[in-house]
Amino acid sequence: MDLRDCKQLAYSEVRAAREAECFNSLTAFTANICAKDKAVTATRNMFPESGRKCVCDIFDEAIKDHAPFEKNTEKGFNQRHMSSDR
DSSP: OOTTSHHHHHHHHHHHHHHTTTTTOSSHHHHHHHHHHHHHHHHHHHOTTTHHHHHHHHHHHHHHOOTTOHHHHHHHHHHHHHOTTO
């Protein structure tokens, strides 16, 4: 992975935001908004002109990528966002 490449950095930032800053979002919708916003902010630090576009270009693919945690992520995500105790 070359983090000097705008799209590769954006991909990494989307995944990192989803798992860190946006982990406790109440719904999948707000988690996606949070992840996109955090990824744009982080990516624009290195790519001020093209950071937002890079995030938008890869967002749908990156937000769905749970490797290498795929087995437990789907169950955890559903429990976290569909729980009736919230």
